[in-house]
Amino acid sequence: MQKQGKKSISGATWVSLCLIVLVYVLVFIAEQVLPPTSMLFTVLKKGATYALIAVSMNLLNGFTGIFSLGQAGFMLIGAYVYAVFTIPLSQRMSVYQYYDGGIVQFTLPIFVAMILAGLVAAFFAFLIGLPVLRLKSDYLAIATLGFAEIVRAVFQWDKLGPLTNGSNMLRMFPNFNNFNLTDAEGHVTVYLSTLIPFLISGVCIALIVLLIHSGYGRALQAIRDDEIAAEAMGINLFHHKELSFCISSFFAGVGGAMLAMYQTTVQAKSFTSAMTYEILLIVVIGGIGSVTGSVISSFLFVACSEWWLRFLDEKQMIGTFEVPLLRNGFRLVVFSVVIMIVVLFFRRGIMGTKELPDLFRKRKGART
Amino acid sequence: MKKILSLLLVCMMVLPALAFADDLPVVKIGVFEPASGDSGAGGKQEMLGMQYALEKTPTVEVGGQEYKVELVYADNGSTPDKAPSAAQKLVSEQVAVVLGSYGSAVSIAGSDYFKAADIAAIGATCTNPQVTAGNSHYFRICFLDPFQGTVLANYAYKELGARTAYCLAELGNDYDVGLVTYFKRAFEELGGMVYDETFPTGNSDFTSYLTNATMFGADVFFSPVSIAYSTQIVKQASSQNVTYPILGGDTLDSNVVAEAAKGTNIQLIIDTFYQEGANAEFDEGFKAWLNSNSEALTNNGGNDVISAVSVMGYDAYYTALEAMKAAGSIDSKAVMEALPSVTLTGVSGAIAFDETGDAIRTSAFVKTVDTQTGDWTFVAEASVD
């Protein structure tokens, strides 16, 4: 894929771009036409959020070969930074009810707060990366996992309450619904609450793709393929790893902010290592080393777990026959078995290392 | 993969259609409760009350039309990150009103989703003030944490004669931490001394915390934590032979906790919404139902002791029915507008709402475990002046 270089934008890329634009148009139309209460939009919003986070993780695990399990920690930082700086002043008294309204007494515009969320996450990544990135594979994984646990404890610490609200949740900050355009009476005229997260996530993923295709990106992939050879070629291992780690964390932070908007509330307690594992599994299902794969599998994963497979958790009757085994928790069992099958037998995931344009190229090749 | 997915999709669409075939029109009531996670046990007990109520009153007459009530469940998994999609599931099923949830954090996390769809929610046991504050769609039929904390502080200070209290809460759990805050305020106002600490989620070794309480010279150990942790605390306290009583909030009112205290010498005191024996008819009916339904009995922790949360679930169901009757419609917006003026006499007492949507309740039941039999026994009905 890289060998072709970027002499000119190929036909396959054009087709892919058109396809992406088409998806956006469809999302926009669906949002205007379908009732806003439809489960579809919840899935699309969460899917867009997870897509960004999964791609950011893939940048590390798939393209740089750094096995990091700290994603939940960086998401937590992003979500908190976003929430802390966007809760309207009038609501601070009620949100920080045990801390006299908290110490942050100003608000930032939504997009500024999102970028700040990413920057703070990246800053923490920079600090933790200094010692940790010198470690290799499993050690790095466990150290970053530990880092996420430490972050969680610190954010919940009572003494930091005036800033983080301690163990209590942050809420009342602007969420996706605030993007809808309304008329003077507050009726929604144009629905944008799904399109905007798609756009944010799309722009971020596009930036990551550009990075991967740049000289830096090729250096990262060289590191993944063979560290010693890469170093011999004059690539500064540590600088490149640190850069990749910070960029990945930046987008994880932005993703965390989006997750906060999706959830409408933030509580440090929910950013557990289980969340990181979930994202890792998304990356694996999509194909380690494929941005397209991560995006597709995010939507599939979210749709299955939140929507399509929910019926497995409830009793179902076919006529008078009660389907056996179906009760609370069965969904997750089915899910885990599917994941194990993918991990063991379809190790390349949905896309392997292919990207969207590759699909069209192949078809073209077959024709000629 | 595609084939499997499309098959699943087809199944998903066909199954529910086949499942219900009845003549009466259906009105859906959403049940927004945790069935898994830390609060799974409590959520299940709360649902038992609703299920029993449904069994007793399966239909409702609204505006001259008889409807069959259907409960639609959505497991919020006890965590705020799973709550939005569970809430959205109920919204997309177009429920008339939502009941729940056990646990305030998940209630708050789902709140905006109900609000956006103009659906009212009736909390049965979520006691954090933030659930109903600043909105007009969330109601609750239980008392609040500031009240509960004050009742317990008063009880500890005046009745137990405690002057030093040790409080233990789960880190990151706003229910525990909030209640401890209110307890601390009230207890310190009375002139007592409070030491409070938090333990990390997933902790199971409480021996050091119990030792801390002893070392601080605590006269009472206040730990309003979830059922899972409280059974461990009680058991470990018993093996350490602690001398101070253990005090808890409404979450501890579960037969599972009582069972843990059975056969020990722990003095376990809690406050709650209902005391078994207050309504003999309900008790009898509920127990008979539990014993006839093995799944329900399992969800109730294996025996037929009534938990207050079940009673609250039961009352929440009837509050919902009353609201629909008052609205004369099963339209969710109409139900929401009718709710503030709904009054009824529930099993747990008279139910009416104040202007924030909170229940007007002036008393709580204080009860303790009889360590011989493992039953809850009534101590006092406490109120705040």
Add this chain to the structure above:
Amino acid sequence: MWNTVFPYLLSGISVGGQYALIAIGYTMVYGILRLINFAHGDVFMVAGIIMIYISASGMPLYVCIPLVILFTALIGFLIERVAYKPLRSAPRMSVMISAIGVSYTLQNLVLYITGGLNKQYPTIPWISDSVTIGPATTKIVTVVTPFLTIFLVVALVLLINKTKIGMAMRAVSKDFETSQLMGININSVISTTFVIGSFLAGVGSILYFTNYNTVIQTSGAMPGLKAFVAAVFGGIGSIPGAVIGAFIIGIVENIIKGMDVILFKSGVIARPLGLATFSDAFTFALLIIILVVKPTGLFGEKATDKV
């Protein structure tokens, strides 16, 4: 001062012993396969669940306990055969992801079977009784744990140093390929490692859950992680290292929980600082520090392929 610290030390030693039994499983598997077996903590949890269901069937305890240990060992064996063996030639990251997948599966299975409810662990007579030692009152199991742990470790070290299979294990952990060429049956050595690790996790689970009495699907996650930290702390691959690391982690963790009291009693602080909040975080901070300062841990051998 001693009276203040002693109860925490006692809790710490007991927890440390239980961590040690889990940590050995991590360290042995890592030594041979270079794999962090993320599912090991969950095997430990499953052992607890099996105990609950077997004892609920009414069998006497002297039948239950061996059965539990047997089943746990079997589960360890099956996990290796199903989830790790097919990936023997795959990159290390794949195997680790498979381990995470197994962990996810075990937790979800238990969630499904138990319905997400906490299960009460059966009371085992005698070791559940209370006993008073100096200023502390605790369960007998707390006192028994460290001794039992040390006994098992000595037995294990003898097994590794004196038997043929032990020699094979040492050979495999030194050099995977060469030992294969020397005619060692790699698969049976790896299986044995998993069986031993799971066996110890089974014993550990009996001790641990007798002390802390409830089991839920996530019960294994934290002890598992901490045991892993202990294994790294002691120098992964080294059995005595894992044991000593586990005791240190257990003691430090409990001292942190009691730090407020200790400082308060000795007059250093007037108000508690809420340091107990960081009991878990501290364990992980320790891990990061150790990894950075001395990546091979306290007793780890220097190996170029590790860090």
